[in-house]
Amino acid sequence: MFKNSLRTFSKVRFNSPPITYRRFNNNQGNSFRQLLFDATSRRYLAILFGGGSLFYLTHLEEAPVSGRTRFIWLPRWLELKVGEYSYRSIIGQTRGSILPPNHPLTQKVSRIFEKIVEAAEKDPTIDKNLITGVKWQVHIVDDPRAPPNAFVLPGGKVFVFSSILGICKNEDGLATVLSHEFSHQLARHTAENLSKAPIYSIIGAILYTVTGADVFNRLLLDGLLRMPASRQMETEADYIGLMIMSRACFHPEESVRLWQRMAEFEQQSKRPGMVNVEFLSTHPASNRRIENMESWLPKARELYSQSNCGGIGGYYDSFQSAFGVPSFEPKTIWGF
Template identity: 30%
Template sequence: MLCCFALSLVACATVPHTGRKQLNFVSDKQLNSIGAKAYSEILKREPVSENKTLNETVKRVADRIGKVADETDKPGFEWDVRLIDQDIPNAFCLPGGKIIVYKGILPYAKTEAGLAAIIGHEVAHAVARHGAERLSQQMALQGVGAVGSEIFKSTDGKLDEKTRAIIGALGFGATIGVILPYSRTHEFEADRIGQTYMASAGYEPEEAVKLWSRMSAIKKPPIPPWLSTHPADQDRVNKLIESSPDAQKKYQEVRDKIGLGVQLDVLMDQSDRQ
C-alpha cells in the first residue's frame, strides 16, 4: 500500500473480488505478450500429452473455469491449455490465459473437481495480475526500468539475472529453474477467487479444502514444484473453510445444470492400462 501512495495513483489497480489495491505499472499488453512467448517456448520444449481422455478432461476444466472468469471479471484473455506428458507435479496459468498442466499433478488433484481447484487457483493468480504486481514491486525496488521485452527472444536457454527475476515474478519459474513463492496475500487471494471460480463452474468447492489439506500434509522432500511456488499450510486450509459457505451457494445454483466431475485417478488408471 505504501508503494501505491509513493508511486501515485497511475500505478494502482484493484483486484477483482477482494477489492485490494495493488501496485501495477506493467500493461496487460506487455505481460500477455510475454505469456504468449513463454507458452510457445514451453510447448517447443515439453512433450504434449496425446492421451485423449485426459486431454478432454483437462480442457473441459480449463474451459469451464475460463468461461466463469470471463463472465465475472472479463480479463480479456485468450484462453488455451495443454497437458504436458511429464511426471512433474506442476501447473500454472501464464499472463494472458495460457494454462500449462503437467500430468504429474493429476494424482495430487485426485478428481476433476480437485483439478478445477488447481486450475481455478492458477487462473485466479493470472486474473488478479499477481505476476504484474510482483514484477512492479521488483521494478520499484530496482528503479523503474523497461520490462523484459527481450524475454524468451533467444532460445539458447541462457537467462540473465534480470530475465530470471521476471520469470520468477511471473510465477511459472519452477519450470525453468527459478522458484519464487507467491506471498501469503496472493495465495489467500488466489484461493478465494479460485474457489469461487470452481464453484461457479459446477465443481464441489469442498474439493479445494481437501486438496490443500493433502498438500499441507506434504512435509518431506521432494516437495512438488507446485508446492514450492504455492506454499501450503493449515492457515490457508482454515481460510478456505471460512470461504466455503459462499462458494457452496454458487455451486448449488449451478450444479444441477452441469453435474459432477469424474474421478481423475480412475481416468489415470485407465490410461495406464492402455
C-alpha cells in the same frame, strides 16, 4: 561492480601538512550526510518523492472478486509479451512430453477449464477483456518425474503436469488447481510482480548505501516485502479460484481435501532435517491454506447453490452441508 582506481601522488616533505581531498570540506562532518541533506539534494529528493508518490497513487486499482487495492503500471501488451516469451521457453523444454490435443486426458482437462472460464465470465467484478478474445489452450506435460505443477501464462496458455493429477484425484480437485492458476491471470499477478520490481530495486539500492551488506539487504527485502507480497497473491488466487470453481458447479469442499492431500505429499517428499519456514516462502503453508479454505466455504457454498448446479443436485448439496449427510466421492479424472 566498481573498479579500484589508482592515483599516483608526488613525494612530499615530512613537514608538509597532510594531503586531503578537498572537493568537500573535511572539517564539516560526514560528507555523505552533507550530500544527502544539503538544500539542492533535498529539493531533488522532494521532486523524486512527490513524482513517485503521484505515479504510485494514479496506478492503484482494485483486484477482481477480492477487492484488494494493488499497484500496477505495466501495460497489458507488455504482460502478453512476457507470456509469449515464457511460452516459447517452456515449449522448448517440454515439447517431447506434451500430449496431443486429441488425447482423452487433454480433452477432459480442457472441458474442465472451459467450465471455469465460462463461470468467470459471469462474475461482474472480473474484467471481461482478460477473458474474451483469449485463445485458451491446455497442454498436458506427461512427465511423472517432474514435480507436481500447473500454471496459466498471460495470453491463455495452460500447462498441467501429469504428476499433479494423482494429488488432484478427481475433477473437483483438478478444478481447484486450475481455477487457482487461472485466478492469477484474472488478478494480473504477473503484471503486479513486474510492476513492483523497480520499487524493490530502489529500496535495495538505498539499503545497500546505508548498510553496505548485499546479502543482508536481500534477506531483509525478501522477508519483509517480496515473500509476504507473493503469499498475499497466492492467498488471493486461492480465494478467487474457490469462488469461481463454486460458480462453475464444482464442489468447493474438495478444495479442502486437495490441500490436505498436498500437505501429505509435501510431508512425504520433505528431505530429512528440512524445515519449511513460511516466513521465507513464496507460498502459504498448506495447513494455512486449508484453514483459509474452510473459512471461505460458507460463501463458496452460497455461490454453488445460487448457480443452480445440476438442478436438484445443488439443493441436495446444501442439504448435505446443513445436516452433515455424507457426500459422494467425486469421480476420478481418469474415468474417460
